[in-house]
Amino acid sequence: MPRPTTPLPDDPLARLVGQPAGAIDTPALVVDLDAMQRNLARMAEFCRKHGLRLRPHAKMHKSAALARLQVQAGAVGVCVQKTSEAEAMAAGGITDVYISNEVVAPQKLARVAQLAHRLAAEGGQLSIAVDSAPGITRLAEAMNEARRASGGTAVIDVFLEIDVGQGRCGIAPGAAAVPLAHEVRKHPALRFAGLQAYHGRAQHLRTAEQRREAIAHAADGVVATRRALEAQGIAAGLVTGGGTGSMACETASGVWGELQAGSYLFMDNDYALNERDPAQPQFEHALFVKSQVMSVSPEHAVCDAGHKSHAIDSGLPRVHRIGSTPDLVVTGCSDEHATLRAAAAGGPLPALGDIVWLIPGHCDPTVNLHDHIVGVRGGLEAGTVERTLRVDARGALT
Template sequence: MKPSTKTRAPEALGQLVGQPVGAVDTPALVIDLDAMQRNLVRMAEFARKHHVRWRPHAKTHKSASLARRQVHAGAAGVCVQKTAEAEALAAGGVTDIYISNEVIAPHKLARVAALAHELAAEGGQLALAVDSPEGVARLAQAMNDARHRHGKPAVIDVFVEIDVGQGRCGVPPGEPAVRLVHDVRKHPALRFAGLQAYHGLAQHLRSPEERRAAVARVVEQVQLTRTLIERQGVAVELVTGAGTGSMVCEAASGVFGELQAGSFLFMDADYARNERDPAQPNFEQALFVKTQVISVQPWHAVCDAGHKSHAIDSGLPRVHGIAGLEYCNGGDEHGILRATGAAKLPLLGDALWLVPGHCDPTVNLHDYMIGVAGGLQAGSVERIVRVDARGAAT
């Protein structure tokens, strides 16, 4: 039987290692490894300076090897949003994982409990967010059931999530959170680890002043909730949250002890639209879609990177390094390139680099990322990065 294309792909990609960047076929998702490493160093330095832990969101890259690299650089562990993401990264050697989301289905909680025991046996730890008494009870039941199947019983860390402005998951701040903390502490298999307080909408407020004002309201709600919990004689060991857009505000708050920023590693066109806070590290664009011009007409050019190669939920990609060249919607397989002002259209066969609008879902469209060192023009392929948790939606 003839091997499938998917079977052959890893071998073909492996042969790219050591070759010049021009050998990379298109469209392809490419990491500028030098820029990524600078981003990683700047994040680690920022966390040390502000005396906070950092637990980057691995849903950005979905790669066990990159998660291990972040931990090696000083990260406390990683966050994910899905049970399947946690399973994929654990299988790749990541041992400290926080599912910063609610899990309710009993069969899925059985997977959470099994993974908690497996990680504990390796000296690792799993954590989960909760926002309902039913969720707490179901998690406790799953952990108790798993104890009968494993020799050494494990304890799972539990963060009570409060809704601090996202309008998504989370109990209201204040007394509802206090009651839920007491529910968690009733169960020996659950350890109350702190509060989850993430305001996703604040990440994309464009001015630093808007982001500071939004996070100031978050801090007020967190402080109120923590005070009420501690009046009950319960320590709130950690408040975790923040994202790439607002992390300087949470770090300066004196309330947050852990930052969950993830997109800083790659950045994207949407984050590039934010006005940079002077206190924020200068994170660089490190993730690109390499594309080639396949057709040129007098009024436009066409490249081979359509929506199958990049997500569009946060807007279309931006053409990197060429002022006045605009990427327009060309459908699944094509991008339309239009020149404005004094800009000229690219030539047939030219290679271009696109900055995706949103890095996380763009990565989820690819099985592998191609790591390039030495620059996008004169560099060479250094490594192939597997997207271990691609499609891990359950």
Template sequence: MRTPYERLKKLVGRGVAEIDTPAAVVDLDAMHRNLNRMAEFARKHGIRWRPHAKMHKSSALARLQMQAGACGVCVQKTAEAEVMAAGGVHDIYITNQVIAPVKLARVAALAHRLAAEGGRLSIAVDSGEGVHRLAQAMNQARAAGGVPAVIDVFVEIDVGQGRCGLPPGPRAVALVHEIRRHAPLRFAGLQAYHGGAQHLRAALERREAIAAVVQKVQVARKLIEAEGVPVPLVTGAGTGTLVCEAASGAFGEVQAGSFLFMDADYAANERDPAQPLFEQALFVRTQVISVAATHAVCDAGHKSHSIDSGMPTVLAARQPGGLSFRNGGDEHGILVGPRLPALGEHLWLIPGHCDPTVNLHDHLVAVSGGLAEGRIDRILRVDARGAST
């Protein structure tokens, strides 16, 4: 009996009409244009880019981004970092707090493994206890032998997200000094990410939000440097605001990830004129399985696409009077509009939120030549799917 991956591999080279539904599909042509525009933007602004692999959860796509010029990848979870390393990615930054000793032992083991392979692991911290536990885990891994690794440590400051991070004041300075007291830890700079700003609809709102972020970054940097400690790097930014951080002079690295695929929620943002034109590249292919007088039903419910940022949009229905999608539950989508699709008709949905949508699928069907007449180019494993520890 063939595995799902083996069945999908048999489709490579065939037309898009043979994709079974529901399926997560990547338009490779659009994706590569997004990748090239991001690489050109980074070169033009002289800024490093480290895309978030939590978006696509694919080591193959992470390697592709690094081949295009990315300096490495970000992840949120220890398990994601382990999958990326196993998939050949050797510069990884965990942009999150890791506190549990069992996880820190894995972090330390991975740091030593990457160092032995000429790579590097970085991590964010926001507490003295977190620093102490990290140093202890690194020392224990050193004692076990192998390459004596050093892990790069970023102090996370709260720049408006209201989640993790310290205020940009004396506590952040004290944490920098605590990091520098431990031999296996190296102070690498500041983590300054404002996730909420990414989805402010007006470009001016996003610019104003990031102006406040930059002020906080500058305060933190000045306080740290006043202690005689250089701040090597400030990293942060997302797809919605990267033009602001890149132009600020305060950031040396951007972490935008969603630009590669985009989604319906990002499409609702007013585009900043300075922003590269990123296209929709992730879709869910679905089929109409029932038609009533007032609506049609497709086979892509919210087990096929995330609805935390709203319902998906129907690709062919963006013009006035087109179809709209309503939640039909786990396995069904309700389609309404002046002209209902026919039984058996195939449609393309643009998910509301790309990251959790990808995490619902084991594989991405990658298509070249467009969604209408294209062919299946390859099957991408979502090898970090479910890597949540």
């Protein structure tokens, strides 16, 4: 079940609101609200300028409060990957939610159908991706059962996922979409809405040219699919996809009508390693792990933020240079520790008790390690805690 979105009376971080950033205990996940707000505004302006819908991926921040901020800034809604994430976003007041992933288990599809009816009753909409005929049939059965049980008439929007280069879910581009679109259209509780075309591998290709080539190939697959559908009298509908790393490429193609970029809000270290496409807004790092030096030796120091505080699937975190922080690199991590060394031989190390701010390698799984995010306004060192954000969908894996 989704977690409640209202702050709990015993929220251990509630006391921090109004206090200086220095009062935040370590390790803690902290968002620079000023940087985040600039990222939010730049993305909203980019989409307005290019006439694109924005449906940011809430699996990145897992926070209904942040999802509401994105909607207030112009997003049409959010997308998620899990049924439980969709439930958490809906419980937090988001009425337009897209599960951009396949759901085939009957018990999950029953929840999907119930959520579709609940959102419809609130004037909202639930959408979902499919890539198989059995998946479509099972979805229709669940929707029909929910209709019988509730007396409702909700319709769920269905997007056919095509594999445009990720090599994960999705059917091959082209004619394979036609029988599936026909299958969707057979069921009154399902509405064929368009194509899911997300190229995840392209997000972290390091050069802008590599990303442009990958998305050009993806666009060819989308166009071939759209033509196959239209040849059979089926309107292809909306094409949704794109991410923070490649969004300028999808935009320039003229093929996509909706972007699913999510990491732009926080920007992790892995995205910072990409060569920036000049056609894309400049996003700033906004998410940090506050840590403290707990041990010092002649050759290295150790801070108190290890694997349990930040994910390293996309590499070790980067030390954020701020104020008097020496130039450091993280050279290793364990459960509760990160080892720090001087970036240059013989360089200075931090002192015992010093604060070290880490930029996570991958923001999505890092957020999933924390119950709350502490929001600071006015800078990480001199700023003030303005709010705490509950990670509503933490552990939402089903």
